[in-house]
Amino acid sequence: MLVKNAAATQPFAAALTRTQDLVxxxxxxxxxxxxxxxxxxxxxxxxxxxLRGFLVMESARLHGxxxxxxxxxALAIExxxxxxxxxxDLPCMDxxxxxxxxxxxxxxxxxxxxxxxxxxxxxxxxxxxSDTKMGPNALELIRLLTRASGKDGMVSGQMLDIAAETSPxxxxxxxxxxxxxxxxxxxxxxxxxxxxxxxxADKTPLRHYADALGLAFQIADDILDIxxxxxxxxxxxxxxxxxxxxxxxxxxxxxxxxxxxxxxxDQACAALDVxxxxxxxxxxxxxxxxxxxx
Numbered sequence: 612m613l614v615k616n617a618a619a620t621q622p623f624a625a626a627l628t629r630t631q632d633l634v635x636x637x638x639x640x641x642x643x644x645x646x647x648x649x650x651x652x653x654x655x656x657x658x659x660x661x662l663r664g665f666l667v668m669e670s671a672r673l674h675g676x677x678x679x680x681x682x683x684x685a686l687a688i689e690x691x692x693x694x695x696x697x698x699x700d701l702p703c704m705d706x707x708x709x710x711x712x713x714x715x716x717x718x719x720x721x722x723x724x725x726x727x728x729x730x731x732x733x734x735x736x737x738x739x740x741s742d743t744k745m746g747p748n749a750l751e752l753i754r755l756l757t758r759a760s761g762k763d764g765m766v767s768g769q770m771l772d773i774a775a776e777t778s779p780x781x782x783x784x785x786x787x788x789x790x791x792x793x794x795x796x797x798x799x800x801x802x803x804x805x806x807x808x809x810x811x812a813d814k815t816p817l818r819h820y821a822d823a824l825g826l827a828f829q830i831a832d833d834i835l836d837i838x839x840x841x842x843x844x845x846x847x848x849x850x851x852x853x854x855x856x857x858x859x860x861x862x863x864x865x866x867x868x869x870x871x872x873x874x875x876x877d878q879a880c881a882a883l884d885v886x887x888x889x890x891x892x893x894x895x896x897x898x899x900x901x902x903x904x905x
Contacts, residue, residue, distance in 0.1 A: 623895035658711035663802040670806030687736040694732035759797035768794025781857035796825030819882035827875035
């Protein structure tokens with residue numbers, strides 16, 4: 612999936628496309644079997660922007676991490692992200708039929724295979740990160756990912772989202788921010804910090820960048836749910852509004868939500884000042900997040 616108006620963000624577009632190619636080739640090498648489970652896992656990994664993988668690769672580049680090491684970390688986070696989407700789409704969760712412009716995995720096959728493919732993708736992520744080539748900081752990398760994806764992170768965010776559907780009162784802005792920081796932001800933060808963690812460097816600037824970026828990403832998603840079309844976005848749109856769910860758009864209003872996303876983009880970019888010109892590609896990534904159409 613290429614970046615819209617790529618000429619305006621050429622270094623980012625090139626870096627994202629390269630990440631997509633590298634990760635896709637690595638997926639095919641790691642999941643080369645033709646058994647049903649391997650085929651389903653590859654299916655779940657296909658068609659995504661791989662923004663999280665890009666963040667891993669770019670943060671690794673900033674810290675001089677070997678590209679092959681960074682690539683397996685990038686594949687690991689894409690495995691976690693794909694597993695979360697497969698499970699999120701299940702009838703017991705969001706019950707979606709379309710993901711990345713294709714039938715959701717449980718529609719393409721069945722619910723049992725969707726659960727198992729998601730489970731296998733999650734465990735594959737930690738297998739990749741536990742390889743000795745990850746170096747002396749691999750355990751810290753794994754520890755941070757378990758927190759980002761588990762009960763204090765993404766899974767917790769999904770629980771809050773489910774609870775909100777049956778709550779008699781709509782969520783407040785503070786509650787939605789907490790929910791999305793966990794459900795979406797935690798994996799984005801891990802991705803942006805991964806290179807610094809592998810290198811044993813200070814991850815604070817990238818954490819601040821990612822905290823703002825993750826929230827901007829979710830606000831942009833809420834805007835797309837209102838303004839996007841299913842064919843371009845690649846999934847069902849306007850489902851939150853139809854369900855009466857509180858979102859950043861419903862609480863702030865469309866124009867104010869766009870303004871807030873822009874402010875967060877500026878905050879993210881300011882956090883990169885320590886990297887000088889070397890941070891320009893991440894600057895462009897932040898601008899892409901709030902202007903994307905899918």
